[in-house]
Amino acid sequence: xxxxxxxxxxxxxxxxxxxxxxxxxxxxxxxxxxxxxxxxxxxxxxxxxxxxxxxxxxxxxxxxxxxxxxxxxxxxxxxxxxxxxxxxxxxxxxxxxxxxxxxxxxxxxxxxxxxxxxxxxxxxxxxxxxxxxxxxxxxxxxxxxxxxxxxxxxxxxxxxxxxxxxxxxxxxxxxxxxxxxxxxxxxxxxxxxxxxxxxxxxxxxxxxxxxxxxxxxxxxxxxxxxxxxxxxxxxxxxx
Ligand SMILES: C[S@@+](CC[C@H](N)C(=O)[O-])C[C@H]1O[C@@H](n2cnc3c(N)ncnc32)[C@H](O)[C@@H]1O
Numbered sequence: 001x002x003x004x005x006x007x008x009x010x011x012x013x014x015x016x017x018x019x020x021x022x023x024x025x026x027x028x029x030x031x032x033x034x035x036x037x038x039x040x041x042x043x044x045x046x047x048x049x050x051x052x053x054x055x056x057x058x059x060x061x062x063x064x065x066x067x068x069x070x071x072x073x074x075x076x077x078x079x080x081x082x083x084x085x086x087x088x089x090x091x092x093x094x095x096x097x098x099x100x101x102x103x104x105x106x107x108x109x110x111x112x113x114x115x116x117x118x119x120x121x122x123x124x125x126x127x128x129x130x131x132x133x134x135x136x137x138x139x140x141x142x143x144x145x146x147x148x149x150x151x152x153x154x155x156x157x158x159x160x161x162x163x164x165x166x167x168x169x170x171x172x173x174x175x176x177x178x179x180x181x182x183x184x185x186x187x188x189x190x191x192x193x194x195x196x197x198x199x200x201x202x203x204x205x206x207x208x209x210x211x212x213x214x215x216x217x218x219x220x221x222x223x224x225x226x227x228x229x230x231x232x233x234x235x236x237x238x239x
C-alpha cells in the first residue's frame with residue numbers, strides 16, 4: 001500500500017478546502033493541534049517517559065506532539081511520516097529544539113536496535129492495513145531498549161462511540177484515505193505473538209490521562225483533571 005500517495009492526496013484536498021494553511025496542517029492530524037498534543041504528552045508522562053528519554057513518534061504528522069515536547073524540555077525526539085510537507089511544518093513548530101524529522105516509506109523504523117525508550121503511533125494504525133501495523137510493531141520492538149514502551153491509539157469496535165465513525169465510513173462513497181478499526185481481543189493476541197506485555201488497554205470513552213490544566217476542544221468538549229484522546233489507547237512494554 002502506498003500510504004504516502006493516499007495521505008498526500010488527502011492533505012492536498014484539505015489545503016484546497018480549509019480557509020487557512022495552518023488549519024489544514026491541524027486538520028491533517030485530526031484537529032485540536034495544541035490541545036491534543038498536550039494530552040498526548042500528558043499520556044507519555046503518565047507512563048513514565050522522562051525529558052531525557054529517546055522518543056520515536058511514527059506518523060508524527062504536522063508535529064502536534066513534537067511541538068508540546070519541545071516546549072516542555074524534552075530533548076531527544078525523532079518523528080517519522082510519509083508526507084514531506086507535514087514533516088517540514090512539524091520542524092518549523094520545534095525551531096528551537098534539536099528534534100529530528102524523517103520521511104519513512106511506511107512500515108519500518110530506520111533506527112538502531114535497543115536505542116529507544118518509547119515508540120508512539122498516535123492515530124496511525126487507524127490508517128494502516130493490519131499487516132502493516134503489525135510490521136511496525138515488530139520494527140518498534142527491535143529498536144526499543146529493554147523495558148521500553150509502545151503507545152498507540154486506535155479506533156475500536158469495542159467502543160459504542162466509535163461506531164458513529166464506522167457508520168460514517170459505511171456511508172462514504174469515495175474515501176480519501178484508508179481507515180481501520182481494531183478490537184481489544186485482537187490487540188491481546190498481537191501483544192502475545194509479538195512478545196509484549198500490555199500495561200494499559202483503554203477503549204477511549206472514559207478520560208484517564210492526568211492533566212495539569214483544563215483543556216477545551218474545538219467541539220466545546222472540555223477536560224478538567226483527566227483527559228482522553230477520543231480513541232482507544234494501548235501501552236505495551238518490551239519485557
Ligand atoms: C491522523 S494523523 C496523526 C498524526 C499525529 N500522530 C498526531 O496525532 O498528531 C496520521 C498520520 O499518519 C501518517 N501516516 C500515514 N501512513 C503512514 C505510514 N505508513 N507510516 C508513517 N506515517 C504514516 C499521515 O501522513 C499522518 O500524518
